[in-house]
Amino acid sequence: MAANNKVLDNQESESQLLIDDIKEKYFWGIQLRYLIVAVSLLPFILSFYNSIFAGVNIRLISFVAAYNFLAHLLYLFKKKYKLWQMIFIKSVFQLLDILAITLLIYTTGFMDSPYWFLYLVLIIVSGFGMFFYYSISVFLIAFFSVLFYLGMFWLAYNQILPIYAPNFNIPPAEFLNLISNKAIFAAASFFLFAATIYYFSKLLSEQRQALSQKNRQLLGALEEMKDVDHMKDEFVSIASHELRTPLSIVRENISLIEDGIVGPVEGKQLELLSTSIENVDRLSKIIDNLLDISKIDSHSLNLNRKRADVSRIARRAIEILKKKAGEKNIYLGIRWRDKAMALIDADQIYRVFLNLIDNAIKYTPNNGKVWVIVEDSGFEVKSYVCDNGPGIAAGDLPKVFERFMRFSSTDKAFISGTGLGLSICKGIIEMHRGQITVESEIGVGTKFIFVLPKGEKNGQ
Amino acid sequence: MDNKPRILLIEDEKGMVEAVRLRLEANGYEVMTSGDGEEGLIKARSEKPDLIILDVMLPTLDGLKVCRMLKFDENYNDIPVVMFTAKTQEEDVACGKEVGADAYVKKPFKSEELLKVIGDLLAKKNQPPSQNDTTASI
Numbered sequence: 371m372a373a374n375n376k377v378l379d380n381q382e383s384e385s386q387l388l389i390d391d392i393k394e395k396y397f398w399g400i401q402l403r404y405l406i407v408a409v410s411l412l413p414f415i416l417s418f419y420n421s422i423f424a425g426v427n428i429r430l431i432s433f434v435a436a437y438n439f440l441a442h443l444l445y446l447f448k449k450k451y452k453l454w455q456m457i458f459i460k461s462v463f464q465l466l467d468i469l470a471i472t473l474l475i476y477t478t479g480f481m482d483s484p485y486w487f488l489y490l491v492l493i494i495v496s497g498f499g500m501f502f503y504y505s506i507s508v509f510l511i512a513f514f515s516v517l518f519y520l521g522m523f524w525l526a527y528n529q530i531l532p533i534y535a536p537n538f539n540i541p542p543a544e545f546l547n548l549i550s551n552k553a554i555f556a557a558a559s560f561f562l563f564a565a566t567i568y569y570f571s572k573l574l575s576e577q578r579q580a581l582s583q584k585n586r587q588l589l590g591a592l593e594e595m596k597d598v599d600h601m602k603d604e605f606v607s608i609a610s611h612e613l614r615t616p617l618s619i620v621r622e623n624i625s626l627i628e629d630g631i632v633g634p635v636e637g638k639q640l641e642l643l644s645t646s647i648e649n650v651d652r653l654s655k656i657i658d659n660l661l662d663i664s665k666i667d668s669h670s671l672n673l674n675r676k677r678a679d680v681s682r683i684a685r686r687a688i689e690i691l692k693k694k695a696g697e698k699n700i701y702l703g704i705r706w707r708d709k710a711m712a713l714i715d716a717d718q719i720y721r722v723f724l725n726l727i728d729n730a731i732k733y734t735p736n737n738g739k740v741w742v743i744v745e746d747s748g749f750e751v752k753s754y755v756c757d758n759g760p761g762i763a764a765g766d767l768p769k770v771f772e773r774f775m776r777f778s779s780t781d782k783a784f785i786s787g788t789g790l791g792l793s794i795c796k797g798i799i800e801m802h803r804g805q806i807t808v809e810s811e812i813g814v815g816t817k818f819i820f821v822l823p824k825g826e827k828n829g830q
Numbered sequence: 831m832d833n834k835p836r837i838l839l840i841e842d843e844k845g846m847v848e849a850v851r852l853r854l855e856a857n858g859y860e861v862m863t864s865g866d867g868e869e870g871l872i873k874a875r876s877e878k879p880d881l882i883i884l885d886v887m888l889p890t891l892d893g894l895k896v897c898r899m900l901k902f903d904e905n906y907n908d909i910p911v912v913m914f915t916a917k918t919q920e921e922d923v924a925c926g927k928e929v930g931a932d933a934y935v936k937k938p939f940k941s942e943e944l945l946k947v948i949g950d951l952l953a954k955k956n957q958p959p960s961q962n963d964t965t966a967s968i
Contacts, residue, residue, distance in 0.1 A: 615843055618938030622849035625941050631856040654938045 384582075385453050392456050395495070397445060399463065403438040407431055427477045430470065437466045464507070465514060467492060472518040480526070480533055481548065486556070489515035490563050497567035508571070512564035516557045523549040599668065606664040610657045617657075621650045659790040663773070666797035673715040673801055680751045680822065681706035681744040683716055687723035688742060695731050701739045702731070710746035713825025718798045725791045726755040726818050733816070734759035750804075751822045758815040762808070770808050771796045795820075835952055836860045838879035840870030840896065841914065842888055850883065853941050859948075867891025874900060879909065881952060884931070886915040894929050901930030910951040912944075 410431045441463050451459070468489070475483040489511070497508040525531040527545060540548075626632055628643040635643065665671040681704070688704055695702035723742070730740040734757045743754040762770065773793045799806040799820050806820040837859045841847050844865075851861045862877060864870035867888040874882055874896075882900070886893040893913060900906045913931040933947045 614937045615846065619843065619845035619849055621938045622846070622853065622941060626849060626852050626856075629856070629941075631852055650938065 389451065389453055389456050392460050393445075393451070396441070396456075396460050396463070399467075400438055400442050400445060403434055403441075407435045407438065430473050430477060433473070434470050437463065437470075461507075461510075464492070464496065464511060468511065468514045468518050471515075472522055475519070476522055476531070481523075481552065486519065489519070489560060493560070493564050493567055497564075497571045506568070508564040508567050509561070512560040515560050516553075519556050520549075520553050523552065603664050603668040603670065606660060610661045613657050614654065617650060617654055621647060621654075624650065656790070659794060662794050663790055663797070666794065666801065669801075671718075671797075671801065673718065675713050675715050675802075675825070677711050677825070678714055678716040678719075680710040680712055680714065680719065680746075680753060682709075683720050684723050684742050684744050684753065687720055687727055690724065691727050691731060694728070695740060698731065698734070698736045698738070700731055700734055700737070702727070702741070704742040704744070706744040708746060710744050710751040711824065712751045712822045714802055714822055715798075719802075719822070722795045722798050722820065723753075723755070725795050729791065730755055730757040730759065730816070730818075733757065746824075749824055751824060753820050753822070755818045756815060761812040761814055761816055762810040763812060764810075767808060767810060771806070834858060834860045835880040836862065836877070837881045837883060837948070838862045838864065838870065838874055838877060839883045840864045840867065840874075840888065840893070841883070841885040842866060843885070846885075850944075853944070854948075857945055865889075867893065867896045871896050871899060874909070875906065878906070880955070881910045881912065881948060883912045883914055883948075886913060897931050898929040908955065910955055912947055912951065914939075 414428055414431065441459075444459055471485060471488045471492070474488070475485045478485060492515070493508045493511050496511060522531065526533050527542070527549060624643050624646050627635060628640060628647065662671065684704055684706070688702055692702055727740060727742065734740055738758050740755070740757045743756070745752045745754075771792050773790060796806050799822070802822055804820055804822040806818065808816065808818050810816040835858075837854055839847060839850055839854075839861055841850070841863070842865050847863050847865070851863060854861045862873060862879060864873050868890040870882075870884070870888070871891060884893045884897055888896070893915075897911050897913065900909060900911065907930070910932040911930070912933045912935055914935055915937060932951055935944055935947060
């Protein structure tokens with residue numbers, strides 16, 4: 371159904387394009403005719419002062435002005451025409467144009483008038499339509515041009531129309547001969563010209579159509595991709611949700627056994643149970659991270675941005691991780707000077723600190739040092755999380771923020787965690803329109819630096 | 831026997847019910863269970879437990895609705911409600927708070943965490959009435 375509607379929409383929009391195309395040309399035709407009328411009226415006005423200009427045919431000008439005025443009224447009368455209405459109106463005025471040109475030829479030298487080229491101009495102008503069936507009109511214009519042109523001669527030959535041309539005192543037999551020459555010339559050249567224009571406009575419109583079809587296909591594909599992407603996010607969200615319930619049952623059951631509630635456990639058993647719980651926790655953390663990554667990817671992680679002190683958030687994270695650092699006898703400290711206010715989602719930035727500091731503790735050997743620096747430069751807040759651990763090889767540095775990245779270190783401590791933490795940090799910082807970078811030197815330590823913009827209100 | 835706090839656990843996952851029941855009973859609570867929202871609501875009204883643990887995703891009536899119906903009823907709105915859920919989205923937490931849940935425990939949870947939440951809520955609930963009791967006895 372939806373697909374059908376789309377096709378219908380496309381057809382509709384295509385005919386709308388066609389209508390717009392005809393309408394635009396129609397409009398420019400009106401403007402052009404006004405211009406012609408205005409230009410021809412000028413010598414007419416001058417003819418009152420000087421008889422040189424007396425030859426101007428005011429009747430022809432009035433004729434053009436009159437039907438052009440009608441065309442303009444029709445244009446203003448209704449904003450939306452159906453396709454057939456538009457084609458009909460356009461055709462009528464096209465015919466009137468041909469008639470006006472014929473009259474122009476009649477008044478300006480008859481057989482010797484050079485204005486037959488205006489027929490060709492009409493063919494060119496109407497030929498380059500947007501769609502090929504529209505440009506069939508060139509043959510119609512050619513046909514009517516020939517018809518009117520020859521009709522004029524025929525009327526003259528039968529002496530229905532008087533002839534004003536100066537050199538027209540020739541006997542009927544010769545006149546017929548002349549007319550038949552003109553007839554062949556007109557018919558052949560007009561149709562040849564129309565065919566040429568038709569060919570080129572068809573080529574052009576076919577290319578345009580192929581292009582618009584390709585566009586439509588691409589749009590369709592894009593739509594599909596968005597659907598797939600949405601489905602993926604939904605899948606991850608549901609899957610992680612569904613995974614949590616069984617996981618929590620497993621965790622709770624193990625913990626019940628471990629706590630001896632359902633019977634005594636001892637020694638090795640306890641150890642195994644405690645490892646099981648640790649790994650259940652790890653699994654649930656992986657699920658959380660996957661969910662977050664999918665949210666960051668689909669831009670559905672909503673930031674709840676408020677003005678908050680970054681250094682305070684950092685201190686909070688350090689407070690939580692003090693114990694963990696203590697276990698490895700790692701010095702954990704912070705250096706900050708003043709409040710570093712920024713427009714941020716405090717919970718998310720807290721997670722970033724937690725993640726980075728936790729990582730630093732994890733990768734720093736016993737008795738090492740981990741320190742955090744928060745600086746407020748006035749228009750942004752720069753935070754450093756540094757350690758004096760083993761460092762990251764230069765070759766690995768660009769890959770640090772990649773997903774499921776494992777450092778090629780031999781240190782066993784590296785092989786834990788989900789491999790998603792840093793990628794999530796990067797996502798969160800970038801959603802704040804900030805930047806996160808890493809600097810490291812083997813044997814010296816690693817420095818994670820992230821910069822957060824302060825938001826609209828600077829300083830406080 | 832009477833001073834054993836009574837907890838109503840409304841949860842449809844059997845394994846979960848069993849595990850939580852064992853844990854709570856081991857910690858000196860009396861546990862009643864219910865497998866779906868409607869039954870849970872009826873039980874809550876008839877039994878008037880000291881605390882309710884409520885899963886969000888439930889058959890017949892979801893946990894948020896059950897919570898709202900209890901919290902907007904002045905006969906029952908003093909019963910603390912702990913929402914249990916596998917959802918972690920912040921919106922869900924907000925939603926739970928909106929319907930009046932007193933606490934929100936995310937699955938998978940640590941049993942100490944759950945016990946602490948329950949202990950805190952029961953202590954908070956019992957404080958004002960105990961003051962009333964003393965004044966009444968004087």
